[in-house]
Amino acid sequence: MELTRKEEKALQGEYGDGLKLAYKILLSIGNANNATKLIPIQWAHISGVNFNTIGEAGVRFLSQIDKETKVTVTTTLNPMGYDSKKNNNISESFKANQLSIINSYLSLGVIPSFTCIPYEIFNLPKKGEIVSFAESNAAVFVNSILGIKTNKESSLSSLASAITGKTPYSDLLIDDLRKPTISIKPDIDIKTESDFGLLGYFAGKIAKDICVGLEINSESLDIIKSKAISAGIGTSGMCGMFTTKNNDCEIISFGKTEQTQVKDDLSTAEKGDLIVFGSPQLGLEELNLLGHLIEGKKFKKPCMIFCPRSVTECNNKMIKALKKAGADICCDSCTCLTPLITKNEYDSIVTNSIKCAYYMKHANKIDVSLKDTKSITKEYCE
């Protein structure tokens, strides 16, 4: 990858240690991905905030970044490990590590958004603009639904791009590469958000390219379904985008057998001791739908709902109703690698989310019953 004279100077450390480190990271990734140059970005979204994701090495790495270093574009942050305003049942050492991570990011000047759905909260750059998004569901969503271009970035690459305001020009940033070679055709009815999530999970697993096709009507995709597909694709592979306008693709069928196979991978329990919503965090539409479905009823089992704090502030009335029904509203955090749900307390959970199911099963080692929102509220509310 070629650097400009100014970038070369930054790499040599002329503009401080923070920029030197950031350019070093981008150069390595650019070299690995055959990028030809760096290009400006309009926004960065950084992952690797929850202590469970980056561990002690991440804490140490972030704390040694030169304190003069600042981000140069608008930068938002993924969820942390717990709700900052609640008395969570979390160890002191976890909290100390988590606070260290947050302080490191705050010192860089990022917005402490603690959300994995920046696309539902912020006014993002326009269609066609280039960003650096590390959260996988958000990267797939903005590429596929909003037409904003990003590669599926990592914690380190998005951090380096936030500091430099640039990203290596490669892969999904190049229009000619935003095209699939295979396309998944559902041969069964895909109705609920969980169905769309399973379709996404299957597509992400099958796709070896950075973009995958889906033979579905794009007009049928509301925000809830789009989110479910994006999170499914982001969870199961390296693919960073889907498109519904596909030509010259190899068609792969997604029938009953395929659906059952992916579902059996994730859904291993009949019932759950805990109801979990979120991952991605719930936005306003999902909260409204849930509130509508449980109106006047109560959850029969404990229920945790993960959503951004800013969304709860938009609809206080709905949040009150959900709390009245027995839900525990968890802000700042999400189910992915959460320390809030442990095997000591629960053998199984029920959720509508494919991403939540995957991480509960693989990271938290908890059995999962996968059902859509309507079925959950029908079975678990009275």
Next chain:
Amino acid sequence: MIKINCKKIVGGKAEGLALLSNKPLNMLSMFDTKTGQIKDKDHDLFNQTVKNRVLIFPNCIGSSVGAYIFYSLKINGVSPKAIICTNKCDIITASGCAISDIPLVDGTGSSFKSLNNNTKVTVDADNQIVIIHTV
């Protein structure tokens, strides 16, 4: 002495004894970061340490936060001297080596198969050359 052309991913120059594998590594799940040992029973490098070696392997797999494991190995003093990826170099290895100052080259297309473990190898990433020191 054999010279092999490689592609620079992270600059620098270092020398060490080769540690070879044909299998990818999952940084997050396979390493003891205190000793640098690979702890996956199914991996052909099981119980071997990467400390001070020139690690020659295809590429990393798994979560991108695996990059921080290279940093862990470095600050614990048990990191490899240099790394050669024999498949397409991935961003976990690239960014991990970048933050840990480990010279890294992509050796895709070059044959390291005939190389024996413990052969002395020099990785000169800046000049995009790997030197195999034959006895």
